[in-house]
Amino acid sequence: MAVELSPIDKAKFVAAKRAVDCIEDGMKLGLGTGSTAAWMVRCLAERIREEGLQVQGVPTSSRTAELARSLGVPITTLDEARWLDLTIDGADEFDPELNLIKGGGAALLQEKIVASASDQMIVITDAAKEVRQLGAFPLPVEVIPFGWKSTKTLIEELLGSMNVLSCECALRMKDGAPLLTDEANYIVDLHLKRINEPRQLSMALNQIPGVVENGLFIDICDMVIIGHGDGSVVVRDANSREIKGERVEFEPSDNVFANPED
Known part of the structure; x- marks a missing residue:
């Protein structure tokens, strides 16, 4: 049927x-x-x-x-x-x-x-x-829970020097607590609106201590x-x-x- x-x-x-x-x-x-x-x-x-x-x-x-x-x-x-x-x-x-x-x-x-x-x-x-340019969807970044606020601050400082339209970052929550990935890590979502150089951004994000991986697949x-x-x-x-x-x-x-x- x-x-x-x-x-x-x-x-x-x-x-x-x-x-x-x-x-x-x-x-x-x-x-x-x-x-x-x-x-x-x-x-x-x-x-x-x-x-x-x-x-x-x-x-x-x-x-x-x-x-x-x-x-x-x-x-x-x-x-x-x-x-x-x-x-x-x-x-x-x-x-x-x-x-x-x-x-x-x-x-x-x-x-x-x-x-x-x-x-x-x-x-x-x-x-x-399908988009002409990546960035309308928030870019997820997986970070370890230890010192996540410091990691988030470093991400925000990096974004200030990158060619993106917005630098807003937010910890992803679920049921009133930080969402945990299968590896028991946190997700920080980057609301960038536009990413002009995704390859450069991906490489730079992964150099930050505490960042495990980012959601750019290049x-x-x-x-x-x-x-x-x-x-x-x-x-x-x-x-x-x-x-x-x-x-x-x-x-x-x-x-x-x-x-x-x-």
């Missing part, structure tokens, strides 16, 4: 389904985190059930690991897999060069480690995430698949610079909705 989806969920679903079609038998996969990546895990589980696809997945968060287990997707650790064929993940923003901002789901550290240990990274997203993404609510997708390839439109069947079965992520 087909399930009725909202236009935004249709867009996420078709992007995820198109990306999962790139997976080949025997691959070791990085499994991203977030609402669009959750669609990918469901579509992957359906291929495993229907086709007997043999894969191993490395989740980028405890949430993704829980979802994969519940759907019967085999998972392992990055240490066991050692190197991956493909990572499929979402993004909070991407620019024309396929540079990304990630970390809205507070999983940026594991996401960047896993993506960097992969032969290829495919980003699945909807059209609203030269990591190989392909972006943009889903639309009418069932079409646009595929952008970073290497060939090719942009092509395709159509994807967007009527998911009930099986795809098994144990959906909240």
Whole structure:
């Protein structure tokens, strides 16, 4: 039985389904985190059930690991897999060069480690995430809890010398307390509005003591698949610079909705 989806969920679903079609038998996969990546895990589980696809997945968060287990997707650790064929993940923003901002789901550290240990990274997203210039979405920076206020002060001092539109920084909270990542770190969100030199900013942030990693993904993404609510997708390839439109069947079965992520 087909399930009725909202236009935004249709867009996420078709992007995820198109990306999962790139997976080949025997691959070791990085499994991203977030609402669009959750669609990918469901579509992957359906291929495993229907086709007997043999894969191993490395989740980028405890949430993704829980979802994969519940759907019967085999998972392992990055240490066991050692190197991956493909990572499929979402993004909070991407620019024309396929540079990304990630970390809205507070999983940026594991996401960047896993993506960097992969032969290829495919980003699945909807059209609203495409921007001419990064920075409208707050840039997450993962910091250790010890001395986090001093680290935040150093970040603010750095931003004063960078080519950004705003320098506002805020500790991310949850239920009245600092949000904790899977590594028990904090997230400081940088509300920059515009980032003119993302590569320079990324390198400078990671030089600050107390900063673990930042959410700028530079030269990591190989392909972006943009889903639309009418069932079409646009595929952008970073290497060939090719942009092509395709159509994807967007009527998911009930099986795809098994144990959906909240």
